[in-house]
Each structure stands twice: as structure tokens, then as C-alpha cells.
Amino acid sequence: MSHDATAFIKANLQLQAVPGLPEISLYIAHSGSRLSHLAKAKTGDAAAPYWAYAWAGGLALAHHFRAHPELIAGRTVLDLGAGSGLVGIAATMAGATAIAAEIDAYGRAAIALNATANCCMIDLVEIDLDGPPPIDIAVIAGGDVFYNAETAGRMLPFLQRCHAVGITVLIGDPQRRDLPVDQLVPIASYAVGDVGDARQTTQRQASVYRLR
Structure with a gap:
């Protein structure tokens, strides 16, 4: 699957600079990316190619790390629900x-391709949301991880x-419906785009939050 996913992404997505973050390039979907072909073979959330776009919450976290590298320099950061790997x-x-x-297997392939394109090394790990906290992690960065009620509940x-247990938790989100705002404290906001916006749009506000 990983070989097929890698080949599909390289053949059908375009490596492009991220709007507002020109130092980062990602394989991004476009009108001819044939993503509907993947959806026909999948069901549920697995059919949604979250990994093929730069999402508002992830963009906010990426901007925050660029603006405040002292928060994470020299520390181990987990990009949770990584999608394209932008935050990592x-x-x-x-x-x-x-x-x-x-x-998502295609997401894991996209992370590997995007990391290579940006001369970065990002190891993939498995996380059980119903299990204990991961070890040897200083910061968890979750971009757009509250995208539906079921996932938010876990x-x-x-x-x-x-x-x-002392892990710093940072959330990036444009105030989607299932974001638990009563459990979060906003610490920064950034003008970004989001899935479905025009390619160069940066008119949406997305915030970075910490847990209360």
C-alpha cells in the first residue's frame, strides 16, 4: 500500500510552496488530482484525503513554531493526526x-514525501487515543484534531x-464546531487559509490553544 500511495501522490498531486509559509513545500491536491478514485475504495472518514491539503489549524501551529522556535527547539514534538506532516x-x-x-496509509506516504521534499526527518509512530500517554514526548501539537464529534470525544x-503527566499540549484550530473551547486557552491567532478556500487566501483566523 505504501508503494502504491507514494506513486499515486507523486503522479497526481503537485509539490507547492505553502501560502504564507514559503519555506515549506507540500504535495497539495488540485482539480486534476483524482482523489475521488481513492474515495470509491474507502468508507467513512478514511475516504477523506485530509493529508492532501494544508488545514487552518495546522497552518496556525506552523506559523506559531516559526514565530516562537524557543518553545520547541531541542524538544521532541509529536505531530498528532499529522495529515500532510506540515506541523512536524x-x-x-x-x-x-x-x-x-x-x-491513513496515504497520509503516511504523504508525510514521508513531504519530509523528504523539505530535507526533514520525521519518524512515524502509532498512538492509541484510548491508551496511556506516550513516553519521551515533550510537546504534542494537534492541528485540526477536533474535526468531528466522535474524534473529539476520544x-x-x-x-x-x-x-x-507534564506533556505540553498545543492545539491549532479555526474554531470548528466540535472544538472544546471551554477546556482551552487561546495563546495566539494567525491569518491563514483553509480547505475549500481559494489557493492564496489568508483571510481566515485560526488560533493556537493550550489546555486549561
Whole structure:
């Protein structure tokens, strides 16, 4: 699967600079990317190619790491629900050691390709949201991880367990419906684009939060 996913991404997506973050390039979907062909072979959330786009929350975290590298330099950062790997790449460029967790096989292939394109090294790990906090992690960065109610219901308790053992938890989100705002403190906001916006649009506001 990983070989097929890698070949599909290289053949159908375009390596492009990220709007607002020109130092980072990602394989990004376009009108001719044939992503509907993948959806026909999958069901549920697995059919959604989250990894093929730069999402607002991930963009906010990437901007935050660029603006404040001292927060993560020399530390190990987990890019949780990594998608394209944008957040992990930004963390690496800010001086961190980045690892990434992503369940979609195409997403894992995209992370590897995007990391290579940006001269970064990002190891892939498996995370059990119903399990204990990961070890040897200083910072968890979750971009757009509260994208639906079911995932949010598992994500928040997991992140709270991680916070309780001393892991710094940072969330990037444009205030999607299932974001648990009562459990979060906003620490910065950035003008970014999002999935479905025009390619160069940076008119949406997305914030970086920490857990209360």
C-alpha cells in the first residue's frame, strides 16, 4: 500500500510552496488530482484525503513554531493526526525533533514525501487515543484534531491525560464546531487559509490553544 500511495501522490498531486509559509513545500491536491478514485475504495472518514491539503489549524501551529522556535527547539514534538506532516515539518525547521502519528496509509506516504521534499526527518509512530500517554514526548501539537464529534470525544481525554503527566499540549484550530473551547486557552491567532478556500487566501483566523 505504501508503494502504491507514494506513486499515486507523486503522479497526481503537485509539490507547492505553502501560502504564507514559503519555506515549506507540500504535495497539495488540485482539480486534476483524482482523489475521488481513492474515495470509491474507502468508507467513512478514511475516504477523506485530509493529508492532501494544508488545514487552518495546522497552518496556525506552523506559523506559531516559526514565530516562537524557543518553545520547541531541542524538544521532541509529536505531530498528532499529522495529515500532510506540515506541523512536524515546521517543528523540525524550528529546531525540534519531530515524530508524526497518522492512521491513513496515504497520509503516511504523504508525510514521508513531504519530509523528504523539505530535507526533514520525521519518524512515524502509532498512538492509541484510548491508551496511556506516550513516553519521551515533550510537546504534542494537534492541528485540526477536533474535526468531528466522535474524534473529539476520544481526543480530549487523551490530551488531558498527556497534560496531566507534564506533556505540553498545543492545539491549532479555526474554531470548528466540535472544538472544546471551554477546556482551552487561546495563546495566539494567525491569518491563514483553509480547505475549500481559494489557493492564496489568508483571510481566515485560526488560533493556537493550550489546555486549561
